[in-house]
Amino acid sequence: MAITVTMADYRTAEKSWWCPGCGDFGVLSALQKTLVDLQRLPHEVAIIAGIGCSGKIGNYINCYNIHTTHGRTLPVATGIKLANRDLTVIAAGGDGDGYAIGMGHFMHALRRNVDMTYLVMDNHVYGLTKGQVSPTSDAGFITSSTPQGNLEKPVRPLELALASGVGFVAQGFSGWVPQLIEILKAAIEYRGFALVNVISPCVTYNKVNTYDYYREALTKVEDIPGYDEKDRLGALKTVMEREGLVTGILYREEGPALEDLLPGFREEPIVSQDLRFRQEDLKALLEEHR
Amino acid sequence: MSGAKELAQIIRGVAHDEKGRPLPLTPAEAMALAEEVLETLFSSEEWPRMLERSGLRFVAFLPEEWELGSPALVFAQQWDGQSWVNLGRVEVSL
Amino acid sequence: MLNEFAWMVGGQQGEGIESSGDILATVLARQGYHVYGYRVFSSRIKGGHTSYRVRASTRPVRTPNEDIHLLVAFDQETIDIEGPQVVPGGVIAADSHFKPQLPPGLSANLLDIPLTELAKESGNPLARNVVAMGATAYVLSLRLEPFHDLIRDRWGRKGEEVVAQNIQALESGYRFAEENLKGLRFEVEAGDGRSRPALLGNYLMSIGAMAAGCRVMAAYPITPASDIMEYLVRKLPQYGGVVLQMEDEIAAITTCIGAGFAGARAMTATAGPGFSLMQEALGLAATAEIPLVIVDVQRAGPSTGMPTKVEQSDLMQMIYGTHGESPRIVLAPSTMEDAFYIMFDAFNLADEYQCPVIVASDLMLGVSLQTVEDEALDLSQVEWRRGHVAGEEELAAVKAGNFERYSVTASGISPRSLPGVPKGQYLATGVEHAPTGKVTENPQNRVAQMDKRARKLSSLKGGGTRYYGAEDPELLLLSFGSTFGAVEEAREALEALGKKVGHLVLRRLWPLPADELQPYLDKAEKVLVVELNSTGQLRHLVQMHMGYQEKLHSALKYNGLPFYPREIQLRAEEVMG
Numbered sequence: 001m002a003i004t005v006t007m008a009d010y011r012t013a014e015k016s017w018w019c020p021g022c023g024d025f026g027v028l029s030a031l032q033k034t035l036v037d038l039q040r041l042p043h044e045v046a047i048i049a050g051i052g053c054s055g056k057i058g059n060y061i062n063c064y065n066i067h068t069t070h071g072r073t074l075p076v077a078t079g080i081k082l083a084n085r086d087l088t089v090i091a092a093g094g095d096g097d098g099y100a101i102g103m104g105h106f107m108h109a110l111r112r113n114v115d116m117t118y119l120v121m122d123n124h125v126y127g128l129t130k131g132q133v134s135p136t137s138d139a140g141f142i143t144s145s146t147p148q149g150n151l152e153k154p155v156r157p158l159e160l161a162l163a164s165g166v167g168f169v170a171q172g173f174s175g176w177v178p179q180l181i182e183i184l185k186a187a188i189e190y191r192g193f194a195l196v197n198v199i200s201p202c203v204t205y206n207k208v209n210t211y212d213y214y215r216e217a218l219t220k221v222e223d224i225p226g227y228d229e230k231d232r233l234g235a236l237k238t239v240m241e242r243e244g245l246v247t248g249i250l251y252r253e254e255g256p257a258l259e260d261l262l263p264g265f266r267e268e269p270i271v272s273q274d275l276r277f278r279q280e281d282l283k284a285l286l287e288e289h290r
Numbered sequence: 291m292s293g294a295k296e297l298a299q300i301i302r303g304v305a306h307d308e309k310g311r312p313l314p315l316t317p318a319e320a321m322a323l324a325e326e327v328l329e330t331l332f333s334s335e336e337w338p339r340m341l342e343r344s345g346l347r348f349v350a351f352l353p354e355e356w357e358l359g360s361p362a363l364v365f366a367q368q369w370d371g372q373s374w375v376n377l378g379r380v381e382v383s384l
Numbered sequence: 385m386l387n388e389f390a391w392m393v394g395g396q397q398g399e400g401i402e403s404s405g406d407i408l409a410t411v412l413a414r415q416g417y418h419v420y421g422y423r424v425f426s427s428r429i430k431g432g433h434t435s436y437r438v439r440a441s442t443r444p445v446r447t448p449n450e451d452i453h454l455l456v457a458f459d460q461e462t463i464d465i466e467g468p469q470v471v472p473g474g475v476i477a478a479d480s481h482f483k484p485q486l487p488p489g490l491s492a493n494l495l496d497i498p499l500t501e502l503a504k505e506s507g508n509p510l511a512r513n514v515v516a517m518g519a520t521a522y523v524l525s526l527r528l529e530p531f532h533d534l535i536r537d538r539w540g541r542k543g544e545e546v547v548a549q550n551i552q553a554l555e556s557g558y559r560f561a562e563e564n565l566k567g568l569r570f571e572v573e574a575g576d577g578r579s580r581p582a583l584l585g586n587y588l589m590s591i592g593a594m595a596a597g598c599r600v601m602a603a604y605p606i607t608p609a610s611d612i613m614e615y616l617v618r619k620l621p622q623y624g625g626v627v628l629q630m631e632d633e634i635a636a637i638t639t640c641i642g643a644g645f646a647g648a649r650a651m652t653a654t655a656g657p658g659f660s661l662m663q664e665a666l667g668l669a670a671t672a673e674i675p676l677v678i679v680d681v682q683r684a685g686p687s688t689g690m691p692t693k694v695e696q697s698d699l700m701q702m703i704y705g706t707h708g709e710s711p712r713i714v715l716a717p718s719t720m721e722d723a724f725y726i727m728f729d730a731f732n733l734a735d736e737y738q739c740p741v742i743v744a745s746d747l748m749l750g751v752s753l754q755t756v757e758d759e760a761l762d763l764s765q766v767e768w769r770r771g772h773v774a775g776e777e778e779l780a781a782v783k784a785g786n787f788e789r790y791s792v793t794a795s796g797i798s799p800r801s802l803p804g805v806p807k808g809q810y811l812a813t814g815v816e817h818a819p820t821g822k823v824t825e826n827p828q829n830r831v832a833q834m835d836k837r838a839r840k841l842s843s844l845k846g847g848g849t850r851y852y853g854a855e856d857p858e859l860l861l862l863s864f865g866s867t868f869g870a871v872e873e874a875r876e877a878l879e880a881l882g883k884k885v886g887h888l889v890l891r892r893l894w895p896l897p898a899d900e901l902q903p904y905l906d907k908a909e910k911v912l913v914v915e916l917n918s919t920g921q922l923r924h925l926v927q928m929h930m931g932y933q934e935k936l937h938s939a940l941k942y943n944g945l946p947f948y949p950r951e952i953q954l955r956a957e958e959v960m961g
Contacts (some may be wrong), residue, residue, distance in 0.1 A: 065821075068668065282595055
């Protein structure tokens with residue numbers, strides 16, 4: 001008899017630390033629903049969360065969770081996936097975690113292409129530290145650390161990802177949960193690194209990038225006539241022309257993941273293999289140094 | 291819908307107009323506003339259920355959206371110049 | 385007749401210095417000599433004075449010394465810098481090409497030999513070092529056949545012509561030395577004929593890691609640790625493992641933390657600067673109780689310091705590094721054999737105690753080439769212990785989401801579940817957490833979890849401290865790591881002079897095995913702590929945890945060079961008064 005996974009399996013009894021209305025609630029319920037729709041068993045899912053409001057997602061979802069140091073979700077996720085390739089591996093964090101302190105890892109994870117999903121809850125502000133400017137904050141945005149308005153240009157994660165050559169780039173909006181579920185399903189099923197940037201409004205420190213603002217400003221790619229998710233250049237053009245205010249699967253191209261290219265990388269997960277060593281193997285290794 | 295009375299009590303004395311001037315509400319007016327807020331929030335299909343009225347913001351959660359097994363909740367909030375701060379929350383049975 | 389001798393080649397980096405040393409060391413090891421090969425290189429790829437020293441003996445050698453019997457010089461700088469180390473009656477074989485001059489005051493014999501010319505005549509202008517090998521064979525009375533064999537092994541794939549050229553180069557060097565030195569050569573005792581593998585400590589440590597079950601290795605290139613990554617990337621896939629070169633050391637250590645969380649044995653290898661970058665993540669592994677092995681091949685710091693020079697100055701960082709207070713184990717190998725075995729202890733302890741284990745290697749141990757005895761590396765002596773991993777049976781009774789991964793136990797060690805196993809789900813986090821892993825700042829819980837983590841290490845047994853020498857020593861030498869060989873030779877020299885000297889070698893540096901040290905420290909009149917740093921870190925550590933202030937003395941060196949036995953002997957005599 002097949003085991004049926006339900007929403008209850010992915011819930012925890014934790015009280016939420018998020019503010020009422022936080023976009024991360026939408027992301028959490030979309031993620032739980034996605035895993036239920038895909039019938040993934042909670043013990044076969046690993047979620048790697050960063051530091052920040054979004055990093056608390058691991059407290060609210062019942063699966064194997066690891067909450068890393070600030071900005072390090074992607075290398076931790078890389079280690080987990082390589083050690084046990086049977087797991088569904090999802091790294092999750094905020095725009096500060098991923099695009100400021102973790103930016104170095106972001107660019108390299110894109111080109112390394114390990115089979116995992118990277119879910120960024122992008123709210124354009126630092127929430128947990130009480131409202132400082134973030135790498136994706138709009139120019140001119142006034143915060144406690146930019147009292148004169150943000151003087152720097154925002155990071156453009158979608159453009160960076162499209163330029164990196166990664167095979168799956170998407171953006172969702174936590175106000176549009178059904179679309180987000182479809183995106184997450186495709187991302188998790190994609191073989192390789194999948195970026196899902198989710199616009200997830202901060203309802204406490206950001207009075208500019210609100211739900212109402214995004215409902216007005218965002219366009220779904222399915223509403224753009226002739227949009228082709230296999231056209232990288234077209235995707236880049238659309239994202240640039242629309243200042244990143246577009247949701248859906250922006251680019252998807254099948255190809256081998258790193259695991260398919262690693263020499264000798266076995267189908268059997270590393271964690272299941274016998275790690276003992278034989279004296280004759282040792283002898284052969286020493287022979288090379290004689 | 292229960293909870294309107296408690297919400298009206300939170301609203302009274304803090305509501306203000308678009309220019310930030312105090313908006314004195316009679317008990318009956320506050321009650322009417324609270325009932326309208328609850329009605330609008332819980333009949334909405336939008337996520338999240340969020341509504342701005344009379345200088346305040348209201349956010350509603352269905353059971354299980356906030357914490358497992360909780361009742362429906364409504365938060366009333368006010369912008370303090372830096373952030374939205376909670377004025378209070380009420381439990382609502384639908 | 386010599387029962388040991390030392391040879392050195394020097395020249396500009398990129399001139400084949402390393403391959404010359406490698407050829408000689410291998411030939412000697414094949415003939416049954418014990419060999420210690422030590423390269424002194426600068427961090428430039430080409431240019432800059434560099435040398436390779438080979439010490440060979442019919443007895444085990446574990447350290448370089450200062451005497452040279454034959455110096456091969458590819459440039460004048462080599463003669464000027466290294467010449468004074470040549471023993472009276474020794475030979476300097478120098479390439480005629482640069483018109484070598486013997487500086488006044490040197491008593492060595494100069495063999496002005498046309499290395500470059502003879503190489504050209506052999507048909508292979510690059511074979512200058514092979515010509516030098518021929519001369520070497522003559523001066524050290526070595527048979528030529530083993531060199532022929534090595535030439536065939538090395539160049540056989542390139543065809544008979546290349547082999548013939550190299551053999552001609554070798555023999556021309558031998559003949560030239562024979563004709564010009566006219567019997568001025570060293571008679572050397574023959575090796576025991578037992579061929580021994582000769583390899584870098586970094587390689588043997590890599591083999592040890594692999595044999596111990598390391599299957600995920602992530603690192604970032606850094607001198608002098610890169611050999612470990614480079615070795616494993618070629619070998620580990622054959623055993624099902626994977627090696628990734630990451631974007632930085634932070635990524636390297638966190639990748640290992642991920643793999644450790646998932647249940648693989650994972651390791652990173654680095655040197656001081658990289659280890660500094662890893663500090664924050666070290667605290668995560670300790671707090672989230674994730675097994676992790678870090679090899680720190682120490683080099684001269686601080687900051688970039690001297691990347692190609694030895695030091696043992698990361699000790700305090702290994703023991704106390706990362707903010708806050710967290711458990712970790714620090715182990716230091718002092719011999720080649722132990723570089724192999726210590727990796728088993730590192731991985732076993734990491735799994736059993738669910739904490740980071742740092743292997744404190746150093747440049748001398750890492751990049752020196754040494755012979756090992758085959759039978760000394762014996763897998764029947766090792767174990768693979770994985771600690772308390774909760775399987776499906778143990779987890780069957782757990783209510784969903786309630787597995788107490790961090791349960792407060794008497795030993796401090798809690799059962800660990802691995803992703804993929806039903807009902808074992810939990811949150812691993814560097815945030816203070818309840819037994820279930822869920823975040824909490826409850827004061828009682830905080831104290832319970834801090835104490836639990838600290839308590840884990842109190843059950844550690846057997847620090848592996850070793851003792852050599854007199855029963856009731858007047859002076860006790862205390863060392864760790866690569867200085868072992870030099871300290872032992874100093875002790876033996878002092879013993880030969882009738883002094884009562886003991887030598888205590890620490891293996892587990894942290895937690896400091898005070899119970900193992902105390903009897904020796906009590907007995908000794910004076911203690912000389914030998915370490916390659918400027919502040920006496922080990923001495924301070926002993927003093928801080930055990931006292932003995934009035935007994936403790938330091939032998940320190942931090943000029944980038946290894947300790948030589950004579951230096952330690954002199955310092956010991958000074959302390960003994």
